Amino acid sequence: MASKCIKSLLVAVFSLFLAGLSSPVFAGGPEAEGAKLDPAKIIMDHIKDAHEFHFFTIGDFHATVPLPVILYSPEKGLSMFSSSKFEHGHAAYEGYEMKEGKIVAQDGSQVYDFSMTKNVVQMFIALIVLVLLMTGIAKKYKSGIGVS
Numbered sequence: 850m851a852s853k854c855i856k857s858l859l860v861a862v863f864s865l866f867l868a869g870l871s872s873p874v875f876a877g878g879p880e881a882e883g884a885k886l887d888p889a890k891i892i893m894d895h896i897k898d899a900h901e902f903h904f905f906t907i908g909d910f911h912a913t914v915p916l917p918v919i920l921y922s923p924e925k926g927l928s929m930f931s932s933s934k935f936e937h938g939h940a941a942y943e944g945y946e947m948k949e950g951k952i953v954a955q956d957g958s959q960v961y962d963f964s965m966t967k968n969v970v971q972m973f974i975a976l977i978v979l980v981l982l983m984t985g986i987a988k989k990y991k992s993g994i995g996v997s
Contacts, residue, residue, distance in 0.1 A: 916970060944956065
């Protein structure tokens, strides 16, 4: 009897959840009413390479995971710090600044950037998932599970 009540409760909760998802929602932003929406710019901002993972923004709060920055300059040597030091490209740190997503030296000297960017981290995650998946399948195959 208790399981029947739990099932009924779950059905009711999921029904309300799905009903909420199907209601029309109109997004509004800080843009002016007459400003034209540029979907290509929005899409490119989301898929371009970056020194942080950006999940969402609520007001002034940015939910991000900063990635490590590893730079080498013949004048300054090796520098390692978090990408959060650049404050989303609005601040300079240790003589370096971010311009259009690229890290450059403020004095114009040459900088070698060995940082792990968002695309590199995603490739490593995909590699780890594939290796774990394939080794698990190989173990099952060797033990004869699932083999005709």
